[in-house]
Amino acid sequence: MDLYIVLGVRRGASAEDIRRAYKRLARRYHPDINPGDGEAAARFRDILSAYETLVDPERRRRYDHGEPTAVPPRAAGFAGFDFSSRVHAERTTTFGDLFGGVFVPSPATGRPARGADIHTALTVPLADVLSSSRHTLTWSRDVVCVGCAGTGAGAGPPVACVACEGSGSVQAVRGHMLFTTTCAKCGGAGRQMASRCPVCDGRGTEPRAEPLTIDVPAGIADGAVIRLSGYGHAGRAGGPPGDLHVAVALAPHPLFRREGNDLHLEVPLAVHEAGLGARIPLRLLDRSTVRLRVPPGTQSGQRFRLRERGVVSARDGRRGDLVIEVRLVLPRLLDERSKELLREFGRINSDNVRRSLSER
Numbered sequence: 001m002d003l004y005i006v007l008g009v010r011r012g013a014s015a016e017d018i019r020r021a022y023k024r025l026a027r028r029y030h031p032d033i034n035p036g037d038g039e040a041a042a043r044f045r046d047i048l049s050a051y052e053t054l055v056d057p058e059r060r061r062r063y064d065h066g067e068p069t070a071v072p073p074r075a076a077g078f079a080g081f082d083f084s085s086r087v088h089a090e091r092t093t094t095f096g097d098l099f100g101g102v103f104v105p106s107p108a109t110g111r112p113a114r115g116a117d118i119h120t121a122l123t124v125p126l127a128d129v130l131s132s133s134r135h136t137l138t139w140s141r142d143v144v145c146v147g148c149a150g151t152g153a154g155a156g157p158p159v160a161c162v163a164c165e166g167s168g169s170v171q172a173v174r175g176h177m178l179f180t181t182t183c184a185k186c187g188g189a190g191r192q193m194a195s196r197c198p199v200c201d202g203r204g205t206e207p208r209a210e211p212l213t214i215d216v217p218a219g220i221a222d223g224a225v226i227r228l229s230g231y232g233h234a235g236r237a238g239g240p241p242g243d244l245h246v247a248v249a250l251a252p253h254p255l256f257r258r259e260g261n262d263l264h265l266e267v268p269l270a271v272h273e274a275g276l277g278a279r280i281p282l283r284l285l286d287r288s289t290v291r292l293r294v295p296p297g298t299q300s301g302q303r304f305r306l307r308e309r310g311v312v313s314a315r316d317g318r319r320g321d322l323v324i325e326v327r328l329v330l331p332r333l334l335d336e337r338s339k340e341l342l343r344e345f346g347r348i349n350s351d352n353v354r355r356s357l358s359e360r
Contacts, residue, residue: 003050003063011064015055022051112239115142117232119245124216126253127285129311132218139244140209142233147199150238154195154202161186187237205234214246219261219314222250256285261320263310267292269326274298284309284322292324300328 004011007021025047027033034040054060062068120139128135144150160166163185172179182188196202214226225247232242250258257264263285273280277296283289292304303325310320333339352358 003053006046006050018054113236114239115233115235115242117242121247123249123251125251129220130286133216134213135216136211136213138209138211140207142205143208144234145200145204145206148197150204152197152202152204153193154197156194158191158193161190161192166190217314219312220248224248261311261313262323264323267324267326268329274328302326
């Protein structure tokens with residue numbers, strides 16, 4: 001068995017190259033990563049044996065010259081193997097060294113941490129997106145406590161943490177492996193407050209409802225989110241505050257509806273207006289007025305487009321159109337005179353309007 005091939009390094013590899021190769025292979029074949037895999041366990045035994053021989057300068061010299069290296073035999077269960085122990089006076093190989101890129105420690109409660117983000121919603125009238133507008137909302141967030149300036153501590157100096165005895169970390173043994181983790185009691189600070197702040201009960205923050213004026217840009221889309229940096233919950237232990245995310249919802253309008261940057265409007269049309277043509281005054285969403293010219297013989301459902309009477313695009317500043325769809329409204333025939341006029345109209349205009357159905 002060629003130990004250099006086992007580690008995947010060249011014969012002239014430096015000690016640092018050997019250490020890197022060992023860490024890379026240990027992440028892949030260590031028994032705790034592959035529980036119950038006998039093949040991985042056997043491979044790891046060879047990797048460990050090769051590493052201990054080649055990382056030691058004297059044993060490596062003897063191996064290169066074909067001399068006995070006096071490698072002590074190993075038990076199948078890796079008895080005596082401890083990631084926290086030194087290997088022949090070389091740099092300590094710890095579990096954190098091998099798996100530091102795999103396991104990421106969670107943030108400690110006693111160290112500075114960014115505050116949580118806040119998500120809220122704002123309903124905006126459709127007419128307000130035609131141009132930029134300002135809206136005020138009231139939201140609640142946690143701010144730094146004025147009683148303790150965010151420390152959470154009451155009167156008296158801090159004392160050493162009883163859980164870690166002031167070191168900020170605690171150790172735990174699992175099998176042959178020694179773990180060092182941040183103390184959960186003090187969050188790694190090694191100290192505890194002698195008493196809690198009476199205002200915030202030791203939290204370091206207190207809730208507060210605040211009004212805020214938000215600038216809503218013209219043409220904002222329904223469901224778009226405005227992010228306000230630093231307006232979220234206060235950070236912990238002096239950490240920065242989170243952000244405020246405001247989801248904008250467009251309130252439905254009784255007449256106009258939005259499709260992209262175009263506005264759509266349905267306009268009722270009387271029979272005589274559709275037949276003879278008309279000029280119909282319309283009040284638009286921005287409260288300006290226009291006159292829609294309806295040509296004679298206009299059909300129900302026909303559409304007319306007024307250029308650049310829609311919503312300004314938030315992307316390129318172009319304005320959409322106003323699309324008007326006319327709907328024919330029949331009169332109420334409450335008197336005989338109106339009925340007779342319609343009968344006469346039908347006799348004069350006797351075209352079959354359903355001819356296309358009979359031709360099929």
